[in-house]
Structures are given as C-alpha cells and as structure tokens.
Amino acid sequence: MDENLEELTLLETLDHLLDRGVVIAGEAVISIGDVDLLYLGLNVVLANVDAIKRTSRR
C-alpha cells in the first residue's frame, strides 16, 4: 500500500477507535503521562485532515 495512504488508513482507524462509539457514563478519561487520550483523539482527527489533503494533492 502507498505509504501516505497507509498512514491515512491508520489515522482513520485510530480516530474511530478513540473518538467514536458509545461512551459509558462515569468512565474516566485515560491519560498517557500528562496527556489525556481525549486530546490524543483530537490530534488524530486534525492529523487525519492534514493527511487527507496531502493524499488528495498527489
């Protein structure tokens, strides 16, 4: 698979894992070090959009 497309697919997969689906009430946000996964999810979303632009320009 094309490297850019592979990166895009991975980002999209992680975006779905971290930022979609039913949230069970009362569950705490997971942290990695001092970074909440919530923010990690947001970064994945933003990186994803940038990756879409890059792939589309090719």
Next chain:
Amino acid sequence: MKSVVIGAHLRRDDIEPPDKLESLSYVQAIPAGDLFLSGLPVADDQPLGDRELLLRVANIRAALLDRATFIAIRYGFAVSSPSEAAAKCAEHLDRWRALLEQHRDDVEMTLKVVASGSVARPDRRDFTSGGDYLKALHAATTSVEIDPEFRNAAEEAIGKGRWLHRDQKSLELVALVARGAVERVRAAGEELKRRFPQVPFLLSGPWPLEVFADETPS
C-alpha cells in the same frame, strides 16, 4: 485481570468461539443482560494508552465486524468482572438490542470532507468564562461548511446519513450501508473523486455502529 470492552453484540457466537484468525484468539464474550460484550483480557497494570494495545484492539474490531455488526464502545472502558460490565451498561441494553436487531446487516461508512474554508479556533485566553469559551468553540465547529454541490453528490453516492461537525477543519457524512452494498459505495466514492478532484475527502469503512449507536445525533 481486567477486560478492555470493545463492543456490544447480539449473540455469543458473534464473538466466540475464536476462529482461525489470531486476532480473535483471546477475545471473550461477557454476558450483559441478554447481550454480550466483547472483551480483551489484559493485566490490571496494563496502561490503556499503550500503542501496541491500541493497534491490537483496532485489529480485533475489524475482525469482529467481519463476523457480525456490533455496537462500538468508545475505547477506554475496562471492567474487572461480568457483573460490573452488566451494571455499567444496564441503561443501554434495551436500546442496543433494538438497534442490533434492526441493523444486523448494516455497517457504517464515513465520508470525511475537508472544509472549503478554514474557521479560526477560538482562543481560550479571549474568554473569561469556560462556558462562553465552549459555546464559541461549538459555534466555530458548526459553522464549517463545504461546497453544496459536493454535499448533494456525496449524499447521492453513499446515502443520506448524518452530517457531523467534529472539528474546525472538516465535515463528515456517516451513512448506514447494507453489507452487500459496500463495494458499490466504494465505487461511487471513486466516481465522486473524479467529479470533484478539487475537494479533498476520504471515504472509509465498513465500521461498526458508532454514530448510529448514539441516540442524540449531532
């Protein structure tokens, strides 16, 4: 041990027994009412932010979806016992059962479109109240737009689903698609790319019930 919960399924055999796929070897069915949760057992001290674990769960999700449609649970929900799982999910079970029965043969497809114009993200320092900042953030996110012609063409291609504003850079159309129609939708996506070469977008899927498992559409 604790179990990272991946999804809610209609039948036990949507999860077990493991097939020849290595990725499903360790997944267990956890009863919750008359439904079943798929859970991946991990050590109690296993950090859930571990990259390898994230990728493993992502692979398991895909393998489970090959078996049957399920309701995706947001990553990060882990339980120590079946009784804890059942108690925490109790309020959802009736609705989940109805959704799983209704959409047994459907999957979600997502079309993420880069916005036609950028919207500035509000700066927290410009606000004295957290509430006002959140309102401004929401307003900025929902003001993102795309070319109306592309919007109509996208709905023709993958179906009239739900448009979601998720950030200040993109919009998403999420639609329910019959399993047998996934390839047709992908072909329609390729055609869309030919018609609108100037619009960056990504068509992805199939996914489990994620957006359509939510009772409050955006």
